[in-house]
Amino acid sequence: MATPLFFVFFTFSLLSFPFLSLQTAFIAPIHKDHNSGLYSISVHLKTPLRPANLHLDLGGAFSWIDCYNHYNSSSYRLVKCNSPLSDSFNHGVCGSCIQAPTPICANDTIFSYVYPEKPSIRDEYVDYLNAKLTDSENVVTDVLALSTTDGSRSGSLRRISNMPFACVKTNFLRGLARNVIGLAALGRANESIPLTISAKFNSPRIFAICLSGTRLGSGVAFIGSKGPYAFSPNVDLSKSLIYTPLLFNPQSGSIYTNWLPSYEYYIGLSAIRINNEAVRFNTSLLQFEPVHGRGGAKISTSTTYALLQSSIYRAFAMAFMKEAAMLNFTLANAVEPFGVCFEGSSVEMTAAGPRAPVVYLEMEKGKVVWKLGGRNSMVRIKKLGVDLWCLGYVNGGEFPRTPIVIGGLQMEDHLLQFDLEKYRFGFSSSALLQGTSCSKFNFSSSDNFL
Structure with missing residues (x-):
C-alpha cells in the first residue's frame, strides 16, 4: 500500500528539524552578581513580556x-479561595480588601502564610515560641516565558501561562543581588518553577543547572530535560554525570511548614578527604534530627561559599593547611569571611584554576565521589595592594541547622542535575577539565515566539 504523502512529509520534517520535536525543554541564563556572590535567573514575565531577573533559590x-x-x-x-491551586497550598487563609483590585488587593482571594520566605530563614535557628512572621500576601498567577532548547542551543521563546507567584513588598528584596525583582523557586514542591512546567508540558521532572563564575558569560538552567547538555566545543556534560540518591530531611526549615519534609536538596555525604588526608569529624552531626530537622548536607545556591559546622570546619581547615604546606603555600592573615588565606604569589595557576589540594566529597561509603579542585575551593582576593588566595569554606557556627552546606563556589563549572523522577542527584566532573565551561552554552537565538 502506498505511504500517505502527509506521513512522509511529517516524518521528513521531524528528521530534518529535530529541534521542533523538543518543545517542552526550556533553558534560561544564570548570572552571578560578583558583589553579593549570589545568582539570578533571567526570564520574561507579564503581558506585554518584560525581561526580569529572579534570585535563583534551589531550595x-x-x-x-x-x-x-x-x-x-x-x-x-x-x-481565588477554594480553587485547585489554593487547595494545593499547605497553609493559607482567605482574605478580603476594600480597595480597587490590584495584584495586592482583591476580595475572596487567598493570602499565603506559608510564603513568601527568604532563603536565609531556612538556615537560622527557629524560636517557635517567639518566631518572627512575615506578612501574608496575595498569590497571583501570570505569564512566564522561557527559551526552548534541543540541549545545544536556545530556540524561540514560549509563553507559560498561569505561573504562581506570591507577592512581596519591595523591601523584601534587601540582601539579594542587584536588579532582581523576585525569587525563582526550584525546590521539590509542586508549585516550584521546574515542577509546574513539567506538569504543564508533561515533560520529565528533571532540571539541571551549570553555574558560571566568570564575568565574561552566563551559566544556564535546563528545565524539563534529561539531556543532552551541550557546551562549546560540542561537549555534552550529561555523558559524565555521576549519580547519588537525594535525601529527604523530615522537617522543613520553615516556621510555617515545619510539620512537612523539607523542599531542599540533601545528599548522603559520609566522609571528606583532602588529597589522601581524611577530615576527621563527628559524622553523627549529619544524621537528621526528627523534631527540628537539624543535620544533613545540602546544596544551596543562596550560600556563596560552603558552610561547615565549627568542629567540621576546624578539622577541614587543618587538613587543608597540612596539604597546602606540601605545595609550599605561604600562610597570610585571613580576611573576612574567610578563616584561612595564603599569599597569592605562592599559589601556582593552571588552566583549571589554582593548583591546590583536591577536596573529595564521599557518598555511599566512598562508592560515589565528587572531586573539587582549586577552582571550587579557593577564592582570589586582589585589591588595595592585597593579593591572597583564601579557602572558600567558611565557619558556619557551633549550632547551625545544617552542618554542611555546599555553596555556589563549589558548584561552579560543574553540571548538576536534579532528577525528581528517580530522586537522585547527578554531578559532572569539572567542565574546565573537559575543555569547556558553564559559560559556553549557545544563547545566540532571537526572541521569536512559537
Whole structure:
C-alpha cells in the first residue's frame, strides 16, 4: 500500500528539524552578581513580556515577586479561595480588601502564610515560641516565558501561562543581588518553577543547572530535560554525570511548614578527604534530627561559599593547611569571611584554576565521589595592594541547622542535575577539565515566539 504523502512529509520534517520535536525543554541564563556572590535567573514575565531577573533559590518551594513597585500586566490573575491551586497550598487563609483590585488587593482571594520566605530563614535557628512572621500576601498567577532548547542551543521563546507567584513588598528584596525583582523557586514542591512546567508540558521532572563564575558569560538552567547538555566545543556534560540518591530531611526549615519534609536538596555525604588526608569529624552531626530537622548536607545556591559546622570546619581547615604546606603555600592573615588565606604569589595557576589540594566529597561509603579542585575551593582576593588566595569554606557556627552546606563556589563549572523522577542527584566532573565551561552554552537565538 502506498505511504500517505502527509506521513512522509511529517516524518521528513521531524528528521530534518529535530529541534521542533523538543518543545517542552526550556533553558534560561544564570548570572552571578560578583558583589553579593549570589545568582539570578533571567526570564520574561507579564503581558506585554518584560525581561526580569529572579534570585535563583534551589531550595525554594514557591516563587515570589515584587507586586508593590508598579506591577503592570494584563495577564495576571488573583488566586481565588477554594480553587485547585489554593487547595494545593499547605497553609493559607482567605482574605478580603476594600480597595480597587490590584495584584495586592482583591476580595475572596487567598493570602499565603506559608510564603513568601527568604532563603536565609531556612538556615537560622527557629524560636517557635517567639518566631518572627512575615506578612501574608496575595498569590497571583501570570505569564512566564522561557527559551526552548534541543540541549545545544536556545530556540524561540514560549509563553507559560498561569505561573504562581506570591507577592512581596519591595523591601523584601534587601540582601539579594542587584536588579532582581523576585525569587525563582526550584525546590521539590509542586508549585516550584521546574515542577509546574513539567506538569504543564508533561515533560520529565528533571532540571539541571551549570553555574558560571566568570564575568565574561552566563551559566544556564535546563528545565524539563534529561539531556543532552551541550557546551562549546560540542561537549555534552550529561555523558559524565555521576549519580547519588537525594535525601529527604523530615522537617522543613520553615516556621510555617515545619510539620512537612523539607523542599531542599540533601545528599548522603559520609566522609571528606583532602588529597589522601581524611577530615576527621563527628559524622553523627549529619544524621537528621526528627523534631527540628537539624543535620544533613545540602546544596544551596543562596550560600556563596560552603558552610561547615565549627568542629567540621576546624578539622577541614587543618587538613587543608597540612596539604597546602606540601605545595609550599605561604600562610597570610585571613580576611573576612574567610578563616584561612595564603599569599597569592605562592599559589601556582593552571588552566583549571589554582593548583591546590583536591577536596573529595564521599557518598555511599566512598562508592560515589565528587572531586573539587582549586577552582571550587579557593577564592582570589586582589585589591588595595592585597593579593591572597583564601579557602572558600567558611565557619558556619557551633549550632547551625545544617552542618554542611555546599555553596555556589563549589558548584561552579560543574553540571548538576536534579532528577525528581528517580530522586537522585547527578554531578559532572569539572567542565574546565573537559575543555569547556558553564559559560559556553549557545544563547545566540532571537526572541521569536512559537
